[in-house]
Amino acid sequence: MINTDIAIVGGGPAGLCAAISAAESGAKVTLIERDGELGGQLVKQTHMFFGSEKQYASTRGIDIIDILLEKLEKNKENVTIMKNTTVLGRYEDGVITAMEDENKYLKIKPEALVIGTGATEKFLGFPNNDLPGIYGAGAVQTLMNVYGVRPGDKVLMVGAGNIGLIVSYQLMQAGVKVEAIIDAAPKIGGYLVHASKIRRMGVPIYTSHTVKEAVGTDHLEKAIIWELDEKWQPIKGSEKEYDVDVMCVSVGLSPLNELLVMAGCEMQYVPELSGNVPLRNENYETTAENIFVAGDSCGVEEASSAMVEGYLAGLTAAAKISKIHPDYEKKKADYVKQLDDLRSGPVGKHIRAGIEKIVRR
Amino acid sequence: MLEKTGVPTKEQVINEFPDESRINEGPVVVIECYKEIPCNPCTTACKFNAIHIGEDINKRPEVTEEKCIGCGVCLSKCPGLAIMLVDGSKSEKYVHMTIPYEFYPLPEEGNMVEGLDRKGELLEKVKVLKVMNPKSYDRTPLIKLEVSRKYMYDFRNIRLEED
Amino acid sequence: MRIEEHPILKFKRGKKIKFKFEGRTLEGYEGETVAAALHANGIMVLGESLEKHRPRGFYCAIGNCSSCLMEVDGIPNVKTCVTKLEEGMEVNKQNGKGELK
Numbered sequence: 277m278i279n280t281d282i283a284i285v286g287g288g289p290a291g292l293c294a295a296i297s298a299a300e301s302g303a304k305v306t307l308i309e310r311d312g313e314l315g316g317q318l319v320k321q322t323h324m325f326f327g328s329e330k331q332y333a334s335t336r337g338i339d340i341i342d343i344l345l346e347k348l349e350k351n352k353e354n355v356t357i358m359k360n361t362t363v364l365g366r367y368e369d370g371v372i373t374a375m376e377d378e379n380k381y382l383k384i385k386p387e388a389l390v391i392g393t394g395a396t397e398k399f400l401g402f403p404n405n406d407l408p409g410i411y412g413a414g415a416v417q418t419l420m421n422v423y424g425v426r427p428g429d430k431v432l433m434v435g436a437g438n439i440g441l442i443v444s445y446q447l448m449q450a451g452v453k454v455e456a457i458i459d460a461a462p463k464i465g466g467y468l469v470h471a472s473k474i475r476r477m478g479v480p481i482y483t484s485h486t487v488k489e490a491v492g493t494d495h496l497e498k499a500i501i502w503e504l505d506e507k508w509q510p511i512k513g514s515e516k517e518y519d520v521d522v523m524c525v526s527v528g529l530s531p532l533n534e535l536l537v538m539a540g541c542e543m544q545y546v547p548e549l550s551g552n553v554p555l556r557n558e559n560y561e562t563t564a565e566n567i568f569v570a571g572d573s574c575g576v577e578e579a580s581s582a583m584v585e586g587y588l589a590g591l592t593a594a595a596k597i598s599k600i601h602p603d604y605e606k607k608k609a610d611y612v613k614q615l616d617d618l619r620s621g622p623v624g625k626h627i628r629a630g631i632e633k634i635v636r637r
Numbered sequence: 638m639l640e641k642t643g644v645p646t647k648e649q650v651i652n653e654f655p656d657e658s659r660i661n662e663g664p665v666v667v668i669e670c671y672k673e674i675p676c677n678p679c680t681t682a683c684k685f686n687a688i689h690i691g692e693d694i695n696k697r698p699e700v701t702e703e704k705c706i707g708c709g710v711c712l713s714k715c716p717g718l719a720i721m722l723v724d725g726s727k728s729e730k731y732v733h734m735t736i737p738y739e740f741y742p743l744p745e746e747g748n749m750v751e752g753l754d755r756k757g758e759l760l761e762k763v764k765v766l767k768v769m770n771p772k773s774y775d776r777t778p779l780i781k782l783e784v785s786r787k788y789m790y791d792f793r794n795i796r797l798e799e800d
Numbered sequence: 801m802r803i804e805e806h807p808i809l810k811f812k813r814g815k816k817i818k819f820k821f822e823g824r825t826l827e828g829y830e831g832e833t834v835a836a837a838l839h840a841n842g843i844m845v846l847g848e849s850l851e852k853h854r855p856r857g858f859y860c861a862i863g864n865c866s867s868c869l870m871e872v873d874g875i876p877n878v879k880t881c882v883t884k885l886e887e888g889m890e891v892n893k894q895n896g897k898g899e900l901k
Binding site: 325326327329333334335336448462463464467468469470471472473474475476477478479481483580617618619620621622623624 | 642669676678681714715718754755757796
């Protein structure tokens with residue numbers, strides 16, 4: 277049995293920041309990551325981040341990992357990092373089981389737990405949606421930006437949220453032609469600056485359009501899209517065909533919440549937060565005692581807020597087990613303000629509405 | 638319209654530009670940040686305090702044109718690549734416009750490239766005056782182009798000609 | 801299908817290694833995933849659906865969806881999108897659910 281003060285599941289932006297906060301508070305931290313590298317989704321983000329200086333605005337996501345790892349390194353006597361280790365479950369006695377390297381079985385007993393498992397790609401239903409060549413947008417990013425492999429020659433991007441717009445831009449940077457971006461909604465969901473960037477490259481954006489069907493024998497060869505009316509019903513005769521070998525499905529993410537459910541946290545389906553999320557208090561503690569949460573797993577948002585939520589949850593989790601940071605009040609107030617700033621504008625409206633539904637106490 | 642197509646109207650664009658009298662004095666920024674998003678690195682980037690957002694980082698940036706000397710640092714810092722420089726002081730027929738360009742290969746100084754509008758459509762061939770790619774720009778090179786004055790409100794991007 | 805020059809990234813690739821796919825010898829880089837190496841060689845079809853034998857490739861490329869399961873060195877149901885390529889690996893499309901030996 278490995279005993280530790282705080283176990284953090286997930287080494288992405290939320291988990292890394294939680295580890296930094298908790299370690300700085302004097303807690304012994306065990307950071308558990310299933311991949312061979314830390315960073316989570318940051319490893320593929322070649323674009324500059326938004327927000328303010330505190331959230332590393334203007335720094336590329338790929339470089340933010342180095343900043344966070346450096347901070348972690350400063351507290352290395354308090355931090356144990358387990359990579360290639362997948363957490364399998366969390367049991368009633370508080371024990372976490374995990375598998376290291378596919379063959380070493382571990383049991384970990386933390387005083388407090390921070391879950392930062394992130395989210396996974398949603399999918400879209402249409403005929404032949406299982407053809408090879410139809411990939412999640414994150415998958416295309418992984419292929420291009422982590423392994424330097426071109427996903428194909430011509431892409432149809434489904435989804436004009438931030439991810440759809442950003443990945444389209446990154447595809448063009450990798451020399452892949454984006455034929456069009458479509459979105460079923462009547463308006464572009466992502467930041468308009470992202471949309472402008474891609475429009476001035478000649479990539480059309482068709483709102484109120486969705487996929488009718490995909491065509492191909494062994495793999496994707498054609499995509500047929502059609503227009504939706506104000507009632508979101510397809511308009512017959514509005515079909516447009518594209519010769520594409522890749523379709524990028526970027527229709528949203530869903531929180532990866534299995535551990536939270538297993539641990540008995542009270543959950544609620546909140547569409548504004550993209551799925552089933554745990555009820556929590558303002559300290560990011562769930563209804564299960566000493567289980568904290570941060571990042572996309574408690575509400576799909578942005579990496580900038582995932583980092584601040586991580587910093588906050590690490591701080592409060594450590595304090596809960598009496599490892600109180602000397603500047604606790606000041607830091608907590610600062611993180612709360614940063615989150616308010618990020619969410620207070622028009623683009624944060626749905627997040628605020630979602631959070632209203634799940635924060636108790 | 639902008640929210641449906643990603644392309645601002647000509648009126649929206651002209652609204653963001655300083656007066657022609659200021660443009661003809663020397664280089665000045667044009668910030669095309671049409672919607673409120675939580676973002677403010679342009680303000681920290683400007684060493685001349687020419688850009689203001691304030692406490693609420695969602696507010697759109699306000700430019701004090703007299704303070705802007707057209708140094709271009711904010712162009713490389715804007716995560717939305719929403720800023721460009723316009724300089725009408727160097728010639729009668731042309732304006733010099735500087736845009737961020739994160740693609741490979743970079744154009745060569747003196748070469749002609751395709752000048753595009755906000756829909757990516759061809760306006761005219763434009764000359765590459767300067768390519769600036771110092772380490773401090775962190776892989777967001779800036780390209781200065783010679784653009785016909787009549788296209789000042791249209792020009793926004795370039796495309797290198799296929800070989 | 802390899803990206804050589806990129807405006808933001810410099811790809812630090814490991815050693816070039818050889819592996820086998822359905823008996824064919826292919827090249828990949830040490831440290832990349834099996835699915836990425838296959839894709840770089842133009843191989844998008846990684847297997848078949850269980851009942852209707854429809855062609856399958858990967859979807860999420862990060863180990864969540866299980867679309868990329870293949871037989872690797874005799875072991876079935878390996879998530880090729882998160883399995884690192886090794887010299888001499890034998891990768892095959894799987895028949896059905898695979899047998900646990």
